Amino acid sequence: MIVHLVDGTYELFRCYYGAKKSTIADDGRGAVRLVLHTLLQMVEEGATHLGVATDHVIESFRNTLWPNYKTGEGVERALFAQFHPLEEALGAFGFTVWPMVELEADDALASAAAAAERSPEVQKVCIWTPDKDLAQCVRGDRVVQVDRRAGHIRDEAGVREKFGVAPQSIPDYLALVGDSADGYPGLPGWGAKSTAAVLSKYGHLKDIPPEAISGRLAESLKANWDRAQLFLQLATLRTDSALFDSVDALRWTGPRPEAEALAAGIRGDSLLERARKAAAAVA
16 A cells, blocks of 8 residues: 655645735635645545644744744735634645644655554555645655655655755765754854765764864764754654554545535535545445
8 A cells, every 4th residue: 555644734835825815815715625625536546544633823832942943934814814723624624634733744754654664564655745844754656855846756765866965864864964944044154065975975973073073063962062963853754653553544535514514614515525425436
């Protein structure tokens, strides 16, 4: 089987900003409908096992570690108002949803990917997000990232081509170069090329011999070692969340009884009809 893990928060943003505002802002639930359309399309194209991770709140434990870590500040009110309705809609339509509070959606995806990879019946795990954080979860061509907008699949060779390091080194890479999307700057003097050159050889921050680097890079790493460890902690996704006991829990079997009332409330009757047809096809 192929397990599909979807970043629901990313999809909501993608649908909200990628569609015409007249489509998504008419009743405040347009982006929710578009995400449902996307998930149903995946089912119609053959996906059988799906899990969707969402940020129930944008802040997480990382905000207590680094005060400048990303927050919900600046998120449009009309978009933020669709966060929780999306979770309700996905659940009603029969999709497995993981609303994250202390952790982030990315942590849920990483945990689910690790658990699915351990299942012998799983042939491939597809993580549907372009977020560079999730590159650390890629394993060979069995656990891959899928960028829906670019139509691109990134396996382990693709991660090395993109970043110059192995997937396991991505947290160390981000700790050194920083991640502006998540709000931490990295270390002075460490750019993408210099970081890739060092980590492609040594793999992890802790394994870099003191004599392996010199000059400005060495001075920066020595002076900012504690900060580098903090950024490494921010960049490392959690893989220990127990989200399901068996991948069979991710099998999509169709909408639940509450889907009818919910569909009426979001003007999603046509989506519900599609869901019922899809469920009949896989029954």
